[in-house]
Amino acid sequence: MTTAPPSPRVLPHPARDEIRLESVLHALSDPVRMRIVSELADAEAALSCSRFDLPVTKSTTTHHFRVLRESGVIQQVYEGTAKMNGLRREDLDALFPGLLNALLTASRRQTARGARA
Amino acid sequence: MTTAPPSPRVLPHPARDEIRLESVLHALSDPVRMRIVSELADAEAALSCSRFDLPVTKSTTTHHFRVLRESGVIQQVYEGTAKMNGLRREDLDALFPGLLNALLTASRRQTARGARA
DNA sequence: TCCGTACTACGATGGCTATCGTACGAGTCG
DNA sequence: CGACTCGTACGATAGCCATCGTAGTACGGA
Numbered sequence: 240m241t242t243a244p245p246s247p248r249v250l251p252h253p254a255r256d257e258i259r260l261e262s263v264l265h266a267l268s269d270p271v272r273m274r275i276v277s278e279l280a281d282a283e284a285a286l287s288c289s290r291f292d293l294p295v296t297k298s299t300t301t302h303h304f305r306v307l308r309e310s311g312v313i314q315q316v317y318e319g320t321a322k323m324n325g326l327r328r329e330d331l332d333a334l335f336p337g338l339l340n341a342l343l344t345a346s347r348r349q350t351a352r353g354a355r356a
Numbered sequence: 357m358t359t360a361p362p363s364p365r366v367l368p369h370p371a372r373d374e375i376r377l378e379s380v381l382h383a384l385s386d387p388v389r390m391r392i393v394s395e396l397a398d399a400e401a402a403l404s405c406s407r408f409d410l411p412v413t414k415s416t417t418t419h420h421f422r423v424l425r426e427s428g429v430i431q432q433v434y435e436g437t438a439k440m441n442g443l444r445r446e447d448l449d450a451l452f453p454g455l456l457n458a459l460l461t462a463s464r465r466q467t468a469r470g471a472r473a
Numbered sequence: 474t475c476c477g478t479a480c481t482a483c484g485a486t487g488g489c490t491a492t493c494g495t496a497c498g499a500g501t502c503g
Numbered sequence: 504c505g506a507c508t509c510g511t512a513c514g515a516t517a518g519c520c521a522t523c524g525t526a527g528t529a530c531g532g533a
Contacts, residue, residue, distance in 0.1 A: 248499080260466050264385035264459075268378050269491080289509065299492055301511060306490090320500045320509045335462035337454060342381075345452035349377050365529080386521080406479065416522055418481060423520095437479045437530045 255330045258311030266310035285323040372447045375428030383427035402440040
């Protein structure tokens with residue numbers, strides 16, 4: 240099992256051309272979700288949900304990941320008990336060139352500028 | 357009166373360093389508001405509220421403009437009975453380099469791609 | 474002064490959403 | 504099998520928000 244055959248549990252994702260800018264912006268307008276995306280971008284590899292230390296409960300975490308997936312920002316795949324999350328960089332870059340980078344930079348800058356909140 | 361002295365009616369704007377990324381993204385996650393910003397960007401000069409032909413009533417229009425102003429995306433100044441609106445390009449570019457352009461490009465692209473909705 | 478235009482304020486309303494807790498399903502490991 | 508971990512589903516709740524209509528204010532021109 241070098242690359243384990245995916246579980247039957249498959250999650251619905253929007254196709255590339257179904258991704259809407261409004262939905263992406265709405266998804267990223269929540270600080271918790273922006274943080275998730277930020278960490279995901281730094282990681283460069285898929286991360287399981289439990290790798291994030293978020294200031295909300297597990298149910299809320301599930302909710303946020305779903306919003307990100309349904310808006311097309313991330314990709315989710317079951318791997319055993321874990322659910323691996325990856326940024327949909329290619330799709331986003333193809334649809335909205337430069338946007339993801341600008342958003343990540345903006346987020347990092349703001350974090351650096353004022354660590355309050 | 358080449359440049360009319362501003363009316364005493366002054367509107368509250370966030371200072372540059374009070375502009376929050378989340379608020380900007382939230383403001384722009386509404387199609388109506390994104391459209392306003394898009395037209396404002398094309399105009400290059402300040403426009404009065406009534407220059408926009410939006411699919412909502414006047415009260416709702418007022419609401420959207422206020423959200424844009426309070427999030428720091430636009431600047432509003434009374435000029436007689438009209439309220440002139442301008443993009444806060446300099447502030448946004450200073451805070452979040454490349455973001456505004458990426459957003460405008462993304463919006464234009466999406467509009468071009470599918471004119472549905 | 475009177476009227477019209479531009480925009481606002483207020484209140485209502487329906488819908489969305491972030492949050493939680495609890496109970497459950499799916500895998501993994503002993 | 505049994506226990507443990509990871510994540511989900513469901514229901515509840517409270518707050519926000521896009522929308523509207525109506526009534527009102529501010530300004531400029533006749």
